[in-house]
Amino acid sequence: MKLLMKAALAAGLAMSATSAIAQVKIGALYPFSGGLALLGDESFRGLELATEERNAAGGLNGKKLEIVKGDAVDPNQAVGEARRLTSVDKVAVVFGTYSSSLSLAATQVTELAGIPYFELGAISDPITERGFKNLFRSNPTAKDFAASMVDGIAEAIAPALGVDAKSLKVAIIHEDSLYGQTVAGYQSARAKEKGVNVVETLPYSAKTVDLTPVILRLKSAGVDVVLQTAYQNDAVLFFRQAKEQGFKPKAVMGAGGGYSLRETAQAVGYENIEGALDVDFTQYKTNPAAAPGIGDFVTKYKAKYGMEPRSGHSLANYVGAKVFFDAMASAKDLSAPAIRESVLKIDMPIGSTASGWGMKFNDAGQNTRVKPFLMQWQGGELVTVFPANAAVAKMKTGLGQN
Amino acid sequence: MEVFLQLLINGIMLGSMYAIISVGLTLIFGVVRVVNFAHGELLMVGMYAVYLLFLKFGIHPYIAALPVVVLLFLIGVLIQRFIIQPLLNADEHIQIFATVGLSTALVNLALMVFGADLYSVNAPDVRRSLEFGSFRVLIGQIVMLGSAIALVIGLHAFMQKTTLGRAIRATAQNRNAALLMGVKVDRIYVISFGLGAACVGLASALISPLFPATPTVGTYFVLTAFVVVVLGGMRSMYGAFFGAMIIGLVDSLSAYYIAPDLKEVVYFAIFILILIFKPTGLFGLGRGTE
Incomplete structure (x- = not known):
């Protein structure tokens, strides 16, 4: 025992x-x-x-x-x-x-x-x-963000406006540190590949205290769609000064950064940032079906x-x-x-994970089945608006509440 | 042509913003002879003070100017009394290190208290744009221009007409002679630093509605302010004002006609040329007075 x-x-x-x-x-x-x-x-x-x-x-x-x-x-x-x-x-x-x-x-x-x-x-x-x-x-990666933004012009913005994508005048503006340079570089390359009509590419310092010259250039060039890669300060300046200078583009789209942050929206005012598009990691106002x-x-x-x-x-x-x-x-x-x-x-189709991404890795170890969603500021919330199956709201055009 | 005129208007408005920040720096540099690297951080402190008054009590930034000017005056007095004064006879490098250290400490203090996010005072009346034909200018910018002019004229009159002003000028011209004439030089320094900081207090109240506050907001302005001060001839209030206007216009025009990311290159190039051909600055009083 x-x-x-x-x-x-x-x-x-x-x-x-x-x-x-x-x-x-x-x-x-x-x-x-x-x-x-x-x-x-x-x-x-x-x-x-x-x-x-x-x-x-x-x-x-x-x-x-x-x-x-x-x-x-x-x-x-x-x-x-x-x-x-x-x-x-x-x-x-x-x-x-x-x-x-x-x-x-x-x-x-x-x-x-x-x-x-x-x-x-x-x-x-x-x-x-x-x-x-x-x-x-x-x-x-940054390249995926840039591709989603440029493709969004033809796939989402042009149909929402009911115009031909080629007729839209696009401007790329970005802060000139590594972040802005990288994303804007990929945007330019993608735009060239897809035949997007880019009329202005303007880098500026994120520490600038005045963006009105940039806005006046966009205004003189008759720009319809602005792609901006910005931190907080410059995103706030852009929205405020665009309003003050009476610049009314048909669409403005940001690459994460300052565009995704609530504090930016609060500083700009929800009524002024209304309609701003944003490409970033999947946020929470996304249709669970996707x-x-x-x-x-x-x-x-x-x-x-x-x-x-x-x-x-x-x-x-x-x-x-x-x-x-x-x-x-x-x-x-x-x-x-x-x-x-x-x-x-691993072989998972797009739309099979909680962020909506698929998973398939190439030889370099990079997941190739990711296409970031398009989101938009609506009523003080960042909601997913494109593609349709991931959207929880209809995409708006224009900027600010009318 | 229309765009050109709008750019001129914007340049003047930008210039008045630089002017109002640079006046205090000119005063501190001209009298106390200290290169105050924490100047931008004083602006940052002022902007957070304006923001807090707005957030907690709903005080309009223009009304907040009064308490913030007083607050900044006191902060300036304390900095001079407890940081600069003990180092007055030390090597200038030591004084510079002291202000750089103060600047770093203030930025990190703000990061601890407020975090890295930006905060903005909501004053839509100040941000309304007035339209003159096809030209636009913000009410806040017009107030800024008016205040900058009033501040420069007021400070100049104060320096010329009052006893205290004369004592300050005497101290600036020759510290030892002023001391022999019975001027309490230490107190003059404390008051001058306080006044310089108070000017920044006014600047922060005027800038707050137009520009969000972040811990590093000072660094956005301070380099330009240094250029303005040197361009204006180091000690001249009017010099600082016109120097600021020049920088504002160059900033606005070159960003449009050349490229937005090259505007600093343009105005630093002009700055270097002026220093080569007129080393005492545009409104300098000649060699040996700086």
């Missing part, structure tokens, strides 16, 4: 020992402090929710996922934290990163260490253009954090993390080549 108990005890100990081992450590590399912390944390919440959901459903083939956080405040620290995660904490994979410069730095470390890196939110194209084998990105599970996500988010999601970043991270967890589960082991093989096998 005594022997039996001893054996049972030993077995129990052994079992608890194995269950302690039966964990998969995953790294979470985001800016948790410093200037990028707000949206870094918002991004992390998506990963956190996906992890909890996975663990509640039995984990990764019976093994629990355990998040190890790395705080990447700047590129230097991103490198340091990536080294710590891969060599000290010995994580199986790393998720990240929200900011492109952090991602570019951290992924070099993981690539050298042979640890898979799943990028869920950084949009700079070159991240997946460096020939890395163990880097995969689920979110759309983004199955989006409502579920918001419910879970509110239950855990007690507030509405602060931006679309959490959703983008949640969607990407779920897909990569599936790929890890179906890989034959957690070695880098096995995970790569498994990720490249």
